[in-house]
Amino acid sequence: MRAPRLLVAIAAAALLAPLGATTASAAPTNDTLAGATTITSLPASVTQDTSTATTDSVDAAINQQCGAPATNGSVWFTYTDTTGKGLVVDLTGSSFSAGVAIVAGDPTAGGQLLACAPGVAAARGDAGTTYYVMAFSDTPGVTGGNLVADFAEAPPAPEATVTVDPRATAYKDGSVLLSGTYSCLNADGYSSDVEGELVQQVGRVKISGSFFAYPLECDGAVHSWSAVVTSQNGLFAGGKAANVTVAFACGLLDCATAFAEQRVQISRNGK
Incomplete structure (x- = not known):
């Protein structure tokens, strides 16, 4: 009869233990x-x-x-x-x-x-x-x-290339449409862009404006880009202008940059 008494004692001890007591992990x-x-x-x-x-x-x-x-x-x-x-x-x-x-x-x-x-x-x-x-x-x-x-x-480092077309179009409102090509690889298109500045001497005034184009297709293929440049200090006109364009291609770790400097011939389209 000792075994049943032992089981009863164990059960009673369990009932007397503090509620919620657990063994620390x-x-x-x-x-x-x-x-x-x-x-x-x-x-x-x-x-x-x-x-x-x-x-x-x-x-x-x-x-x-x-x-x-x-x-x-x-x-x-x-x-x-x-x-x-x-x-x-x-x-x-x-x-x-x-x-x-x-x-x-x-x-x-x-x-x-x-x-x-x-x-x-x-x-x-x-x-x-x-x-x-x-x-x-x-x-x-x-x-x-x-x-x-x-x-x-980690993914491979990004790669980028960029070109600027030698001819651009000016509109009656004084803005200019620039275009060119780019390639982007190993990057997030929403973290990559084509941007730059256009400068033109019109009389005694140096007209300048910046531009920005995104997102990019970062698949390694060559794609076209275009952007409208609007000046804050005057109107672009027909004639030559200087352009500096940069392509940024950014991934998880790195950013790649590509530069293009191009003399651009601007033509008016009458619009």
Whole structure:
């Protein structure tokens, strides 16, 4: 009869335990820099619970340069880039608002903060660079949650070309229509444009105006562009003018620029 009495005693002890008492969960193994999870190859994806992760003085030191609203519940990763292609870290699949910091070299031994941003950050350095990645909750009062960290190679650097047609058209309102061609590769068209300035001497007055054309088709093919130039200090007229045009093609990490300087012959179309 001792076994039933033992079961009754265990049950009674359970009833006397404080309501809501739980066993404390341990922090993740990569909670600190010393336990950083090693990413061996790209692409890679890591999913983990960061709700018990902590924050420390290393986080605070990095955030002095980063300026995030919070670095709660941080966890660490490390990756050595043998190619020099760079690294992109994407945390946007997480269940909470996550920030990411990328440091080249050990943050406690003079490592350089290269990138810090909400959701997605990227960095590129020399082949052989070891990156330390801190993923954290950037919302005050929120420790963490279900972290989804995707690691990939950085995209290639953008490329751009631009030309300006040697002939342009002036209208009765004094504006000028310029045109030319461009190409754009490895960039976001909404972060890329063709812009520049047109200058013409009309009598004793130097007429000048700027122009801007976007978004660009960043598919590597050659496309046409056109833009209307309106002066703030007079009217453009038929004759020669000087033009400087710049194409910007910006990607996640880099921007490429292409320049064209062209003497333009302006003709009036009578409109």
